[in-house]
Amino acid sequence: MSNLKGLEQVVLSPKESDEVYELLRDAYVPREPVCIGLRSSYDELKPLFESVIPHTLTNGISIGLKDSSSGKVVAVMLNVVIDSPDFQLFKNGELGSEKADLYSKLLQDFCAGVDVFNGSQFKKNLELLLLCVHPNYGKRGIGAELIKMSENKGRAMGCDIATIQAVNIITDHIVRKLGYQEVSKMDLSERRKENGEPLVDMELMRANGTTHLTYLSKRL
Secondary structure (H helix, E strand, O other), X not given: OHHHOOEEEEEOOHHHHHHHHHHHHHHHOXXXXXXXXXXXXXXXXXXXXXXXXXXXXXXXXXXXXXXXXOOOEEEEEXXXXXXXXXXXXXXXXXXXXXXXXXXXXXXXXXXXXXXXXXXXXXXXXXXXXXXXXXHHHOOOOHHHHHHHHHHHHHHHOOOOEEEEXXXXXXXXXXXXXXXXXXXEEEEHHHOEOOOOOEOOOHXXXXXXXXXXXXXXXXXX
């Protein structure tokens, strides 16, 4: 495909760990609205990433793109397969960083409010967990291609539904064009810390395009 010219597809594994974390540091945290709204640095959120990312790199279903010239990972779609209602990816209050714990609890609460199996209609769910494309490779449709690749792998593994938590308007726009439909939405202005303070800086969130987390799904 022309929009992937100069890029090499790779199934991510632990050997790409350092490059994945580097991409999150340089291209995800500085642009992701919730990270911005939490006023979080990469180091503050790293415990959350380190609690989740290893699982996505050992299941054979996460996709990356490497620059053919440099060999560096420049885009990722990190995925997990959920095959049980008891599956829990995010931890609550165990990460040792206030910002990481806040973000983890936010995601945990959001996920808990969604029945990804729609009762018993679906048996295995492909969760599109984290999409990140380095800005130097933006506006080429790479995000959509990574999602399509992930869907193909999900189908091959027997997944009958795909879900995604859209935390920015770009991802939201991409997946809706690919046929994903909104299942649930969380208004972050309603989320509070234990002391009653807002969980996120809403002005910063608005300035970066969204004040919501949106859960979307698509039958595979």
